[in-house]
Amino acid sequence: MPMQEKVEAQSILSMNSVEVLYDNVMLAIKGVSVQVPKGKMIALLGSNGAGKSTTLKAISGLLKAERGRISRGEIKFNGTDITEVLAQKRVGMGICHVVEGRHVFEHLTPDxxxxxxxxxxxxxxVLNVEKEKIYNYFPRLAERRNSQSGYLSGGEQQMLAIGRALVTQPSLLMLDEPSLGLAPFLVSEIFDILQKINQEEGVSVLLVEQNALAALEIVSEGYLIENGRVVMHGTAEELKSNSDIQEFYLGGGEGTDFHNVKHYSRRKRWLS
Amino acid sequence: MDWIFLTELAINGALTGLLYSLVAIGLVLIYKASSVPNLAQGGLTMLGAYVVLALSRDAGMPLWLAIPLAAVIMFGMGFGIERVALRRLAGRPVVMILMMTLGIDIFLIGTTLAIWGGTSSSMNLGISYEPLLMGDIFISRIHLVGAGVALSLFAAFMLFFRTRTGIKLRAIADDYMASWSVGISVERGVGLSWALASLVAVGAGVIWGEIQGVDQSLSILLLKGLTVAVLGGLDSILGAVIAGVIIGIIENVGAEFLDQFVGGGSRELIVAAVLILTVMIRPHGLFGRHDIERV
Structure with a gap:
């Protein structure tokens, strides 16, 4: 079996050179290919506006809500081409997307x-069993299950958004910036729970993060996306030890000092 | 002015107010799902009355059959309106959807004019016009029946919004994007809200058709319904009922006092004043939801 096919067979999700157009003019991603192996956690890293969220929306079908469409390439889920399938059907097939910015139903209770x-x-x-399972993962939600969700803290809302996605019984859970605006201890709490869900439920996870340091601790592989293209792909260890990633995304590396800024921009060679 | 007369004015006002609530409940149902005040609710009420009339008078059905059948037809019509007119507007600015509902209202008025003409017809529900005497107070029977219909619908919808489908509708009202992301069909939800509002319109149309005759002027009920809905808070069914009672009483009692000075027409003035003051002082109404801001 050729390499490419073999990778696809083991993948729950296989995205091949997908291009996305917004409003029929703006090219948001330019041929992104991503594989999510069954049962694994994968991260999409990159800076603001790189095309990470668009990639997730292409997979979940939520592009439609923002007048975007896939103009080239294909997305296969468990071997089935879903490029043309409606968003709500994809949820039924097992893809659930926790959108950026904690869109909880504010005027409803967590329950x-x-x-x-x-x-x-x-x-x-079955619903009650699912709910209890979710409250077990997120005991904070259980305490506040009957208060109004709009008044939950940011961390609790993020937990609710993840819990709500789990009710749909996904086999692929996609999360867009779950750490956004949260205190570090909450980020690690949520990431620990995500890892637990991944191991106990066998849910594959595709995680979009700007917080590369936290993300690379829990995923097995990562893709680096810049300007709508995948510019790097490797295991978490490879990415962590890559000097470019260290400088630009992990905030480490040698000599992070103002005089070297010019030097950095020259070295960020996979840009544009 | 003695207190018996005042009580009579207040009670009949409250009953009339509940009839406004019948129109307002339809508005609230659609506002809850799509955050747009449905300017076609008056037109729908009128259409509901005409459909009942067509089935009972023109097709010769008994009323006990004509009314439920009209309800079924209008329920389907609500889904149809969403599918044909509103689905393509999903995600567009709210003002466009608002204009579309206005367009639907005008379209419905024109259509009924073309089919049934503009002469007023009687509904003939067979409810006696003899007022009911309770102690020393005269109460209109048809208003009492209408108030009963309004309260039953209120109770039914309070229960409905606790069911799973009802919760999904409220979720849609909160956040389209989040609804899509968990597989809720926003389109079907909005369609259902139009279907339910059209169903309510049959109730309102029958009662109001009996009171003032079936013609295009029924569509003007939108103004009263809208005022009640705004005072109640646009997205609260309980608000629509309570605001209906309040407006009905203020209107009936207030007009009795004011009419001696202005020589009639003060009813409309009072309703207008309520609408304007609500928007100025309490834009989210008595029971409307606030947009949540965490501190």
Whole structure:
């Protein structure tokens, strides 16, 4: 079996040279290919506006809500081409996207948030089991299950958004910047829980993060996206030890000093 | 002015107010799902009355059959309106959807004019016009029936919004993007809200058609319904009911006092004043949700 096909067979998600157009003019990603192996956690890293969120929206089908569309390439989920499938159908197939910015249903209670995400065919008893499982992962939510979600703290809202996604019983969970605006101890709490969900439920995870340091601690592989293209792909260890990644995304590296700024921009050679 | 007369004015005002609530509940249902005040709710009410009339008078059905059948037809019509007119506007600015609802209202008025003409017809519900005498107070029977319909619908919707489908509708009202992301069909939800509002319009149309006759002027009920909905808070069914009672009482009692000075027409003035003051002083109404800001 050729290499490419072999990778695809082991992947729950296989995205091949996908281009996305917004409003039929703006090219947001320019041929992105990403593989998510079954049961693994993968990170998409990169700076603001690099095309990470667009990549997730192409996979979940939420592009449509922002007048975007896939103009080239294909997305396969468990071997099935889903490029043309409606967003709500993709949720039924097992893809759930936790969008950026903690979109909880503010005027509903956390408990109702979970109910709202339940598929129409899910029986009440199954839903209750799912809810208890989620409250076990996120004990903070259990305490506040009947208060109004809009008044939860940022961390609690993020937990609720993840919990709500779990109600749809996904086999691929995608998260867009779950660490955004959260205190470091909350980030590590949420990332620990994500790792636990990944191991216990066997859910594959595709994580978009600007916080590369935290992300590379829990994922097995990462892709670096810049200007709508994948510029680097490797295991978490490879990426962590790469000097460019260290300088630009991990804030480390040698000589992070103002005089070297020019030097950096020259070395960020995979840009543009 | 003695207190018996005042009580009579207040009670009949409250009953009339609940009839405004019938229109307002339809507005609230659609506002809850799409955050747009449906300017076609008056037109829908009028259409509901005409459909009942067409089935009972023109097709000769008994009312007990014509009204439920009209409800089914209008329920389907609500889904149809969403599918044909509103789906392509999803995600567009709210003002465009608002204009579309206005367009639908005008379209419905024109259509009923073309089909049934502009002469007023009677609904003939067979409810006696003899007022009901309670102690010394006269109460209109049809208003009492209408108030009963309004309260039953209120109770039914309070229960509905606790069911799973109802919760999904409220979720849609909160956040389209999040709804799509967990597989809720926003389009179907908005369609359902139009279907339910059209269903309510049959109730409102039958009662109001009986009171003032079935013609295009029924669509003007939008103004009263809108005022009630705004005072109640646009997205609160409970608000629509309570605001209806409040406006009905203020209007009936207030007009009795003011009409001696201005020589009639003060009803409309009072309703207008309520609408303007609500928007100025309490834009989210009595029970409307605030946009949550965490401190």
């Amino acid at each position: 109702e948030n979970l109910t709202a995400a339940a598929p129409l065919g899910m029986s009440r008893s």
